[in-house]
Amino acid sequence: MSNSFEAARAAFTEGVRLFEAGQLPQAEALFLESLRRVPARPSTLANLALVRQRLGRPAEALEAIEQALQVQPDDVPAWFHRGQLLQQLQRPADALAAYERLLALDATHGTAWMQRGSLLKDMGRFAEAAASFRQALAHGADEELNRYFLASAEAALGAGPGGGGSQPPAGPADAEPAAAAGAAANRGVAAVAAPGGGGSAHEAPPPAAAPATAPRHYVQSLFDSYAEDFDQHLVGKLGYRTPWLLAQLLGLPAPAASAASAASGPSGSPATATTAAIRPATLPPTTPTTTPPPHWRSALDLGCGTGLMGPLLAPHCGVLDGIDLSPLMLQKARALGCYRHLVHGDIVEHLRSTGDSHDLAVAADVFVYIGELQPVFEGVARVLGPGGSFAFSVEVAGAGNERYELRPSSRYAHGEAYVRALAAAAGFEVAAMERTVLRHDQRHPIGGLLWRLVRRGVG
Numbered sequence: 001m002s003n004s005f006e007a008a009r010a011a012f013t014e015g016v017r018l019f020e021a022g023q024l025p026q027a028e029a030l031f032l033e034s035l036r037r038v039p040a041r042p043s044t045l046a047n048l049a050l051v052r053q054r055l056g057r058p059a060e061a062l063e064a065i066e067q068a069l070q071v072q073p074d075d076v077p078a079w080f081h082r083g084q085l086l087q088q089l090q091r092p093a094d095a096l097a098a099y100e101r102l103l104a105l106d107a108t109h110g111t112a113w114m115q116r117g118s119l120l121k122d123m124g125r126f127a128e129a130a131a132s133f134r135q136a137l138a139h140g141a142d143e144e145l146n147r148y149f150l151a152s153a154e155a156a157l158g159a160g161p162g163g164g165g166s167q168p169p170a171g172p173a174d175a176e177p178a179a180a181a182g183a184a185a186n187r188g189v190a191a192v193a194a195p196g197g198g199g200s201a202h203e204a205p206p207p208a209a210a211p212a213t214a215p216r217h218y219v220q221s222l223f224d225s226y227a228e229d230f231d232q233h234l235v236g237k238l239g240y241r242t243p244w245l246l247a248q249l250l251g252l253p254a255p256a257a258s259a260a261s262a263a264s265g266p267s268g269s270p271a272t273a274t275t276a277a278i279r280p281a282t283l284p285p286t287t288p289t290t291t292p293p294p295h296w297r298s299a300l301d302l303g304c305g306t307g308l309m310g311p312l313l314a315p316h317c318g319v320l321d322g323i324d325l326s327p328l329m330l331q332k333a334r335a336l337g338c339y340r341h342l343v344h345g346d347i348v349e350h351l352r353s354t355g356d357s358h359d360l361a362v363a364a365d366v367f368v369y370i371g372e373l374q375p376v377f378e379g380v381a382r383v384l385g386p387g388g389s390f391a392f393s394v395e396v397a398g399a400g401n402e403r404y405e406l407r408p409s410s411r412y413a414h415g416e417a418y419v420r421a422l423a424a425a426a427g428f429e430v431a432a433m434e435r436t437v438l439r440h441d442q443r444h445p446i447g448g449l450l451w452r453l454v455r456r457g458v459g
């Protein structure tokens with residue numbers, strides 16, 4: 001018996017070592033070996049769940065964590081892990097129940113309040129979501145992220161700046177994936193709240209102001225987790241077509257289905273065949289023209305993501321650079337072979353500090369993560385010479401909103417007048433502006449504006 005226990009412990013310890021060394025299948029085998037000798041040990045089951053989750057098998061991870069909870073029903077970390085796995089398995093109601101069970105055990109768990117809030121927000125239960133984010137803030141969870149989510153939930157209630165009550169909730173089917181809990185692992189304990197409580201109706205706190213921009217770690221974690229499926233999900237399922245619409249607005253010919261594969265970058269390496277296959281089902285017809293397509297010396301793709309704009313622009317540019325916050329999105333863009341430099345960083349910081357100059361800057365579906373656009377416009381004006389073009393999309397803010405609003409979808413929308421004023425102040429003329437449907441969210445069309453600005457000559 002004691003030999004068996006020793007052998008189980010040795011297998012467990014070695015399993016942890018291999019897990020930390022990234023040898024996941026070997027670690028799983030050792031945890032199973034340990035469980036064979038001492039069955040149903042909660043700490044081993046918890047590690048087995050973790051390794052299976054890392055191996056991309058959340059359903060099996062859930063089985064392991066449920067076994068652990070049968071032995072130790074009050075294990076708070078296990079309830080948290082169960083909630084995360086249920087979210088990953090697209091079972092929001094069960095995930096919500098898991099976080100609520102956890103909060104009944106430990107009402108000071110700020111990150112569980114935040115996850116509960118995100119689920120409630122996605123379900124359109126905005127008042128409860130806002131109360132949950134306030135609890136998360138009171139209990140030391142990631143302040144920047146919770147303020148951002150709180151403002152977006154309150155906007156849906158019509159309480160926040162701009163109101164946004166008519167917007168659909170960011171439902172699980174159409175929304176980008178929720179930020180991983182890891183994006184906000186900052187668990188502190190500040191005060192004790194009533195278990196299961198969601199804030200008192202009597203308190204009526206003032207509405208949260210919309211932050212000027214989405215938290216960077218949120219954007220990075222969101223898109224790192226989205227990188228693998230981004231092209232297929234957005235273009236294939238959600239009908240995303242902004243890069244192609246911006247290319248049209250810039251006067252570029254629509255590429256034939258196979259033409260994208262012929263796009264080549266400065267290194268002459270062809271874009272992958274996968275890129276050629278990614279194409280929106282519907283694009284507005286283009287008027288045939290005898291005018292030759294434009295050519296730019298140097299273009300900069302702001303928030304380039306996986307590089308959907310790359311093959312559209314590269315044949316018309318001397319060089320094409322990109323910048324993005326998400327290393328895993330950048331990895332996809334790099335594989336296309338049509339970008340010269342790909343910078344990992346924040347757009348505004350890059351625009352303020354780079355020594356490069358360009359004659360084209362584009363930003364497709366990026367300003368949904370940046371509310372206050374003044375620093376971006378000033379930065380673009382800094383890197384573009386006179387006559388340079390700046391093409392981008394924005395979701396269009398609700399009537400009466402003259403600046404920007406943070407929506408329940410956790411995305412920003414901008415007012416037309418706001419963009420026009422910023423453009424004029426930063427030295428741009430509006431060369432073209434089109435209204436369009438950018439994509440669908442919960443089957444609601446999301447209206448947008450496509451812009452092409454031209455930098456005025458100096459003097």
Ligand SMILES: C[S@@+](CC[C@H](N)C(=O)[O-])C[C@H]1O[C@@H](n2cnc3c(N)ncnc32)[C@H](O)[C@@H]1O
Pocket residue numbers: 219220223242243302303304305306307308309323324325326329345346347348363364365366369370
């Ligand atoms: C919806 S994706 C669009 C990607 C690409 N432009 C396209 O049309 O396929 C938004 C991208 O903007 C990036 N992004 C958002 N805010 C950013 C910032 N402040 N600095 C750099 N990249 C940012 C995200 O990481 C993400 O890759």
